[in-house]
Amino acid sequence: MxxxxxxxxxxxxxxxxxxxxxxxxxxxxxxxxxxxxxxxxxxxxxxxxxxxxxxxxxxxxxxxxxxxxxxxxxxxxxxxxxxxxxxxxxxxxxxxxxxxxxxxxxxxxxxxxxxxxxxxxxxxxxxxxxxxxxxxxxxxxxxxxxxxxxxxxxxxxxxxxxxxxxxxxxxxxxxxxxxxxxxxxxxxxxxxxxxRHAYFGFNNAQNCERVTRDPLNPLYNATTHGDLVADTPAQPDYPCCVQTDCSIPINDTTHTNYYGETYENINIGNFMSYLLTCNRHxxxxxxxxxxxxxxxxxxxxxxxxxTVESLYQPFEAIGIAGSTVVSIQNNNDGTANVCRNLLMKHRFQPGFTYEFPDSFGEDPLAANVNQVPVIKNNTFNFRVKIQQLSGIHYETVLVNCSKMVICQNEPYIKGMLISTQTLLALPI
Ligand SMILES: [Zn+2]
Structure with a gap:
C-alpha cells in the first residue's frame, strides 16, 4: 500500500x-x-x-x-x-x-x-x-x-x-x-x-518520534526513536505547506504522527527526507x-x-603529445611517424576550490567547484592547494615524463606536417 x-x-x-x-x-x-x-x-x-x-x-x-x-x-x-x-x-x-x-x-x-x-x-x-x-x-x-x-x-x-x-x-x-x-x-x-530517513517510524508505535524537542518533557524520545538524531524534527514522509522561502521551518498541521500529534518546525529539504525542493542539507x-x-x-x-592527501591527486593522468617534435620518419605513403615530447594530462575531480601555483601556458592557476581542471604542461612535479581542506597546505603531484616521447603516424607531405586533432600546436 x-x-x-x-x-x-x-x-x-x-x-x-x-x-x-x-x-x-x-x-x-x-x-x-x-x-x-x-x-x-x-x-x-x-x-x-x-x-x-x-x-x-x-x-x-x-x-x-x-x-x-x-x-x-x-x-x-x-x-x-x-x-x-x-x-x-x-x-x-x-x-x-x-x-x-x-x-x-x-x-x-x-x-x-x-x-x-x-x-x-x-x-x-x-x-x-x-x-x-x-x-x-x-x-x-x-x-x-x-x-x-x-x-x-x-x-x-x-x-x-x-x-x-x-x-x-x-x-x-x-x-x-x-x-x-x-x-x-x-x-x-x-x-x-x-x-535513517528523517521521518523513520512516523506512523508506527515502535519507532515513532514524538514532536516535543524538550528533553525534560517525559514524551521526549528524539535520541531513541525515529531517525535517532535529535536535531531533525519529527516529520511525516511528505510534509505539507512548502513556503516560498523554504529555509523557514514549517508547522505541518495537516498531518499527524502515530500519536495524533501535528508537526512543528520542520526544516524542509533535509537530504534524508523525500521533499528536496530547496534548502538541501x-x-x-x-x-x-x-x-x-x-x-x-x-x-x-x-x-x-x-587519505586526505588523495584528494589533492588527479583522478586521471594520461600521456598526451606535446608541441615539441623530437623526430620525423617519413613513411612514404603520405604519412610520417612523428615523435613528440610526452606530457601528462592530469584531471582533477570537481567540487573543490583549487590553486595550482606552478601552472603555466594555458593551464589554470585556479579552479572553482564547478570546474574539472586540467593540468598538462608541467613536466616536473607541481603543487596543489585545496581551499576546502586547508588554506595554506600544499600537496605535490609527481610528474616524471620530461625525457619520454610519444610517437604516432601523422599526415606528412613534402617535408610538412599536417594538423591532426591530437596536436596542441603545429610546428612550422
Ligand atoms: Zn531513503
Whole structure:
C-alpha cells in the first residue's frame, strides 16, 4: 500500500511539477548494524573535525548490445562522464561542510544479461554487486529500473542493506541532472553512512518520534526513536505547506504522527527526507551520527576509505603529445611517424576550490567547484592547494615524463606536417 502511495505522489509531482520529490527503496530497516549512542567501551567521538574520505566508483549497467533496455533510450540518458562528474561534485558539496569527502576513482560500463536491465529483487542486485562492485569504494550502479522488493513499483534510488552499494534508475546522472536527482545521490549515500530517513517510524508505535524537542518533557524520545538524531524534527514522509522561502521551518498541521500529534518546525529539504525542493542539507546531528557510525564500525568502512592527501591527486593522468617534435620518419605513403615530447594530462575531480601555483601556458592557476581542471604542461612535479581542506597546505603531484616521447603516424607531405586533432600546436 505504501508503494502505491509513493507512486501516486510521484505521478502528481511529475504532472504538476510542483514539488520535487524522490522515491527511495530503502525504508524501515537499519542499513548497517550500528546502534547510537555506541555501546560502552567503544570509540566515541567528541566532534566532527576529523576528515573522512571515501572512494566512490560508478557503474553503467547495459544489456549485451550496449544499450539500456525495456524503455526507449531518451536523449542524454546514455553514458555521460559529465553526468557522473556532476554527481561527484554534488556529493562533495553536500558532505564537505561536515568533513566528509569523496575520492572519485572512475566508472565502468557493464553489459549484464538481466532481462530488460530491470532489477526486481535483492538476489539480482546482490549478483551484480558480487560480480562488479569495486571492493574499495562506495559503488553507484545505474540500471534500467530498480525495485527494492518483488512486485513493488520501481524506485529512483536504493541503498542495499548492510552494503556500501547503491542503485539508481537510468537518467539520474546526466549532463543536466536536476538538483533533486543530485540530492537523491546524497540521500542514498547518507543511508550507506547509516542515516535513517528523517521521518523513520512516523506512523508506527515502535519507532515513532514524538514532536516535543524538550528533553525534560517525559514524551521526549528524539535520541531513541525515529531517525535517532535529535536535531531533525519529527516529520511525516511528505510534509505539507512548502513556503516560498523554504529555509523557514514549517508547522505541518495537516498531518499527524502515530500519536495524533501535528508537526512543528520542520526544516524542509533535509537530504534524508523525500521533499528536496530547496534548502538541501544535512544537520550537525546527522553528521555526528555518520562520523560515529564510521568510528564504531571501522572494519566495515575502512576498506572504502582513502587519505586526505588523495584528494589533492588527479583522478586521471594520461600521456598526451606535446608541441615539441623530437623526430620525423617519413613513411612514404603520405604519412610520417612523428615523435613528440610526452606530457601528462592530469584531471582533477570537481567540487573543490583549487590553486595550482606552478601552472603555466594555458593551464589554470585556479579552479572553482564547478570546474574539472586540467593540468598538462608541467613536466616536473607541481603543487596543489585545496581551499576546502586547508588554506595554506600544499600537496605535490609527481610528474616524471620530461625525457619520454610519444610517437604516432601523422599526415606528412613534402617535408610538412599536417594538423591532426591530437596536436596542441603545429610546428612550422
Ligand atoms: Zn531513503
Amino acid at each position: 505504501k508503494q502505491v502511495y509513493l507512486y501516486l505522489l510521484l505521478l502528481f509531482s511529475i504532472t504538476f511539477n510542483a514539488q520535487e520529490t524522490i522515491s527511495c527503496g530503502t525504508d524501515d530497516f537499519e542499513i548497517n548494524l550500528n546502534a547510537f549512542p555506541p555501546p560502552p567501551g567503544e570509540l566515541t567521538l567528541v566532534d566532527n573535525d576529523t576528515p573522512m574520505v571515501f572512494n566512490i566508483f560508478f557503474h553503467y549497467v547495459k544489456n549485451s548490445d550496449g544499450q539500456f533496455t525495456g524503455l526507449p533510450d531518451l536523449p542524454g540518458y546514455g553514458v555521460s562522464e559529465i553526468g557522473i562528474l556532476n554527481a561527484v561534485r554534488s556529493l562533495n558539496l553536500s558532505f564537505n561542510p561536515h568533513n566528509i569527502y569523496f575520492k572519485y576513482l572512475g566508472y565502468q560500463i557493464i553489459n549484464d544479461p538481466t532481462p530488460n536491465g530491470s532489477y526486481t529483487n535483492l538476489t539480482q542486485t546482490q549478483n551484480l554487486i558480487d560480480e562488479y562492485a569495486h571492493p574499495n569504494a562506495f559503488n553507484y550502479f545505474v540500471v534500467n529500473s530498480i525495485q527494492s522488493s518483488p512486485g513493488g513499483l520501481p524506485v529512483s534510488g536504493f541503498a542495499m542493506p548492510n552494503s556500501p552499494n547503491m542503485f539508481f534508475t537510468k537518467g539520474i546522472f546526466t549532463d543536466n541532472t536536476s538538483q533533486t536527482n543530485l540530492a537523491l545521490t546524497a540521500h542514498e549515500t547518507g543511508h550507506v553512512l547509516n542515516l 544535512f544537520t550537525n546531528g546527522q553528521a555526528q551520527r555518520m562520523h560515529q557510525s564510521v568510528l564504531n564500525n571501522w572494519n566495515y568502512y575502512s576498506p572504502c576509505m582513502n
